[in-house]
Amino acid sequence: MLRRQRSRIEACKYKILLVGEQLRFQMHVQHVIEERRFRLRNYKACFVGRDAVDWLILNRHAHTREEATMCMGLLQDQEIIHHVCDDHLFKDECLFYRFRRDDETYLQNKDLRAFFKGQHLFDRLFASRAVLRDFHAPGVVYRDSFMGRELIDWMLQSGLSITRDAAIKDCRELLENDVIKHVTDDYHFRDDDLIYQFSLDFHQPYLLSDILTFRRTSSSSSSSGYTRSSVEMTALRRRSTPVSMTSSLRSAADDSSSDSSRNSLPLLNPSPLESSVDDMSGRLHSGSTESTDSTCSLQPKSVLLRHVTVQELENPDTPYMKHTVKMVSDSVGYGFVIRGNSPAYVQTVDPNGPAAAAGIKVRQFIHSVNGKNVLRMDHKAVGKLIQQKMGTVCLVVMTHKRDAAVQTR
Known part of the structure; x- marks a missing residue:
């Protein structure tokens, strides 16, 4: 579920960038974008806000001036356009604006760099049709896909890369930014016979007003991503400390006797532990059955999309990336739950706790604790x-590239 939501968010982001690029091309063709002069200074490849709104309505990119202004403002929010002196938000006035692609200021934005590099590769591949083809698997057909090795060969032959290592690096960057993907999302980019495809159809035509739909889709997906986990963790974390520790630790001990892979350890109380967690669980077995059952009912099922082994995480080509996180506990604790055995992973994060503030996310695997x-x-x-x-604690966590791309911008 979370995986599908994250994919929709990334797709919406790149669709908005695609709308902006298609709009830039059309405005150049119809001479809405031109060199202009103001107070003895020339401004290359720019357009006037008021003229652009007139053109957008005339070409049915928007229905009203308010809608056109709002949509252009969204393009500015995504750093697709900007005021020539970066002094104004987009306005339906006689102010000059420019696409960042035209003055190359887009190079300062990682998402824009990856998008335009991917668009250029997409256009070249579809023009030559030398690498793209359909791949058939049991019950599914992967349309317009390519093998990693064949793409690298073609990039070298076409002059898009000087060396094989440079081509591989470019393709890995595209995958990490969700421009391309492995067809089943199981592998990072490799120079072998694994099959990949583009995450977006760059030839799909759009209107400017379509970005309002994309934005609503992205907002609804991101707002619902952690609803259940957030409610569960808030309920666990805001209980009184003795009851939470008693019921949660007893639940973990009970689960271990039946299925160790379903255990969870809430990190709720920062007070020193003089003995092991198992010993404390034994001492607290006198907790009431009612409170224990209540807490057990709050424990969610595993959030992992599939089982991941330690060998996969340690593989040099793993799609999981390491990230160091330092946390300082508050009066209640760190505010996250871990689960699983070899490897352990983050099951739940309190959205109001130190872990969330430090960047801890569900489905991250714990690689090391204070260097161990x-x-x-x-x-x-x-x-x-x-x-x-x-x-205080210093963790190194491992995050899948599809999750890391959403978390860091």
């Missing part, structure tokens, strides 16, 4: 290490 590799430990041992140095 914990990939082959279960979540109880990892939780004990996190609680050893109370008040």
Whole structure:
């Protein structure tokens, strides 16, 4: 579910960029974009805000001047256009604006760089049709796809890259920015016979007003992404500390006897632990059955999309990227739940806790705690290490590239 929501968010973002690029091309063809002069100074490749609104309505890109102004403002928010002196937001007035593609200021934006590099590659590939073809698998056909090795060969023959390593680096960057993807999203880009495809059809025509639909879709997806986990964690975290520790630790101990892979350890209380988590769980077994059952009902199912092994995480070509996170606990704790055995992963994050503020996300795997590799430990041992140095902790987490692209902009 979360994977589909993240994919929709990325697709919406690049569709808005595509609308902007199509609009720029049309405005150049119809001479809306020209060199202009104001107070003895020439401004190359720019357009007038009021003239652009007139043109947008005439060409049915928008129905009203207000809608046209709003949509152009959204393009400015995405850094597709800007005022020539960066002094004004987009207005239906006699002010000069310019597409960042025309003055190359887009190079300052990682998303724009990846988008335009991908668009150029897409256009060249579809013009030659030397690499793109349909691949058939049981029950599915992957349209207009390509093999990683064949793409690298073609890029070298076409002069798009000087060396093989440079071509591989460019393709990995495109995949990390969700411009291209492995057809089943299981592998990073490799120079072999794995199959990839573009995440977006760059030839699909759009109107400017379409970005309002894209924006609504993106907003609804992002706002609903962690609804269940957020509610569950808030309920767990805001209980009184003795009840939370009792019920949560007892639940973890009970689960371990039946299925160790379904365990979770809420990191709720920063007070020092003089003994192991298992010993504390035993001492707190006197907690009421009612509170225990209530907490157990709040524990969600695993958020992982599929089982991931330690060997996959340690593979040099793993699609999981490392990221260092430093956290300082508040009066309640760190505010996240871990689960799983070799490797342990983040199951739930309190949106109002220190973990969320530090950048901890669900489905991240815990690689190390305060410099100690914990990939082959279960979540109880990892939780004990996190609680050893109370008040602060340094984690190295591993995030899948599809999740990292959404989290960092």
